[in-house]
Amino acid sequence: MVTRDDDLFAQVLHHRIRDLQPGDPIPASIDLASTYLLPGTPSTHHQYGRWTNPVWDELEAALGLLENAEVVIFPSGMAAIASVLLTHLHTGDRFLLPSDGYYTTRILAEKYLVPNGVEIELCATRDYAARDFAGFRLVWIETPSNPGLDLCDLQDVVARAHAAGAIVVADNTTLTPLGQRPLDLGADVIISADTKAIGGHSDVVFGHVASRNAEIMTAVRDWRKFVGAIPGPFESWLILRSLESFEVRFDRMCTSALVIAERLEQHPAVAAVKYPGLASHTDHELAQRQMTRFGSVIGVTFADAATAERFINDTPYIVPSTSFGGTHTSAERRARWGDAVADGYVRLSIGCEPTEALWSAMKGVLDSLA
Ligand SMILES: Cc1ncc(COP(=O)(O)O)c(C=O)c1O
Missing domain, CATH: 3.40.640.10 (Type I PLP-dependent aspartate aminotransferase-like (Major domain))
Structure with a gap:
């Protein structure tokens, strides 16, 4: 269709x-x-x-x-x-x-x-x-x-x-x-x-x-x-x-983000995951109604700032940087700018890397943090 x-x-x-x-x-x-x-x-x-x-x-x-x-x-x-x-x-x-x-x-x-x-x-x-x-x-x-x-x-x-x-x-x-x-x-x-x-x-x-x-x-x-x-x-x-490649990029990013959000939520090193595409999101039903994609940005909370920093800096396919929506997966602790979020809260922007290569890189670091 x-x-x-x-x-x-x-x-x-x-x-x-x-x-x-x-x-x-x-x-x-x-x-x-x-x-x-x-x-x-x-x-x-x-x-x-x-x-x-x-x-x-x-x-x-x-x-x-x-x-x-x-x-x-x-x-x-x-x-x-x-x-x-x-x-x-x-x-x-x-x-x-x-x-x-x-x-x-x-x-x-x-x-x-x-x-x-x-x-x-x-x-x-x-x-x-x-x-x-x-x-x-x-x-x-x-x-x-x-x-x-x-x-x-x-x-x-x-x-x-x-x-x-x-x-x-x-x-x-x-x-x-x-x-x-x-x-x-x-x-x-x-x-x-x-x-x-x-x-x-x-x-x-x-x-x-x-x-x-x-x-x-x-x-x-x-x-x-x-x-x-x-x-x-x-x-x-x-x-x-x-713009020529925007639809392809965004499709990959959103598809990967959902897969990765689901897996992050199951990982013992992660305290909480916030993503509108997850059934656990308070407004998941609203997300399904008003959004056609759930987006490429995931909120991931770790126990503390140090653990979050290790996830960001040690994962080979994560670029520590501000901003989101790029072809490279990137992440940062938003508390460093004074946003009202937990110290261990990471804004993770999923990029266009092949999904399994990206998850495998993340999992390697997460396993060492658990
Ligand atoms: C939601 C949102 N709106 C607006 C802006 C501002 O965009 P720019 O940095 O291109 O001025 C940003 C930048 O991070 C943003 O995240």
């Missing part, structure tokens, strides 16, 4: 090729121009490099197909987040964001929104279920939360937040559109740090905003144009190139 995601991804791979003429290059070209030939009254699409770029057009069309929405690209996930927050929150507005989500979003809000009269409130992702959204201008969702991997019910939160008059934005970085589609569940906007699985090769920092609301997208596109937070043509091209 061909799923909708299968069909969409096939279109992502082929859409530009349909319009090629004999002799045209198959891949998109990189256009480095900062300015374009522009005689007389300006009427061409490309005029100046801060406003448009042919590679941006290619990438926004491809990501737009994938998201089934309009897309504006940015030079980082944070630039994408800032474009939405700083265009939609003003003096007197109230902003709800997760206390357990990606910490830099909170720092951005505290440093640049609060001094401008925006009131922020924090709520743990699981507590969104009981939260009253009355009076909020904007509600931010991150499910699964990063790094704790807690969930909230997107459809329920969106419906209640909309009834209260709020705009709903979801950070969909961890799952990507191939793992979860917040826009289909009613969210107004998604942001994605494409630095993670969509870029996937640990060689480019990037982001995008997607929405089916033209007014929101005009505000976001204008922000990029006038603030000048624009992605470089080469970085845009790298993401376009990465």
Whole structure:
């Protein structure tokens, strides 16, 4: 059976090729121009490099197909987040964001929104279920939360937040559109740090905003144009190139993650495993309902920091590094950044290594820790 995601991804791979003429290059070209030939009254699409770029057009069309929405690209996930927050929150507005989500979003809000009269409130992702959204201008969702991997019910939160008059934005970085589609569940906007699985090769920092609301997208596109937070043509091209293998990479990563999460849970050296795909996850039923894949990130808790560090540093196919979603399996103790997780909590990002080779490397170290 061909799923909708299968069909969409096939279109992502082929859409530009349909319009090629004999002799045209198959891949998109990189256009480095900062300015374009522009005689007389300006009427061409490309005029100046801060406003448009042919590679941006290619990438926004491809990501737009994938998201089934309009897309504006940015030079980082944070630039994408800032474009939405700083265009939609003003003096007197109230902003709800997760206390357990990606910490830099909170720092951005505290440093640049609060001094401008925006009131922020924090709520743990699981507590969104009981939260009253009355009076909020904007509600931010991150499910699964990063790094704790807690969930909230997107459809329920969106419906209640909309009834209260709020705009709903979801950070969909961890799952990507191939793992979860917040826009289909009613969210107004998604942001994605494409630095993670969509870029996937640990060689480019990037982001995008997607929405089916033209007014929101005009505000976001204008922000990029006038603030000048624009992605470089080469970085845009790298993401376009990465997109070609994204579905294959993500499939391998999510498939391996489920196998490895199940085995980690059985291993005596491991104190606890958190992964939405496991029956033991508190919100596994919700995960099955709202996610199409369970993702590539696993939360693994060891007895203490020292044991966790040995697992991270001694496993041959684990790269000790921050970030996730790359082709190489990577891991870090999130307590080292001050996240509210146990000292022995490891965020493990499963990469594209053959599953059994990866598990065998992990098991060798785990057996020595048990
Ligand atoms: C969930 C999430 N959102 C946003 C970001 C920010 O992305 P970037 O580092 O590309 O600015 C990150 C980065 O780690 C992230 O994990």
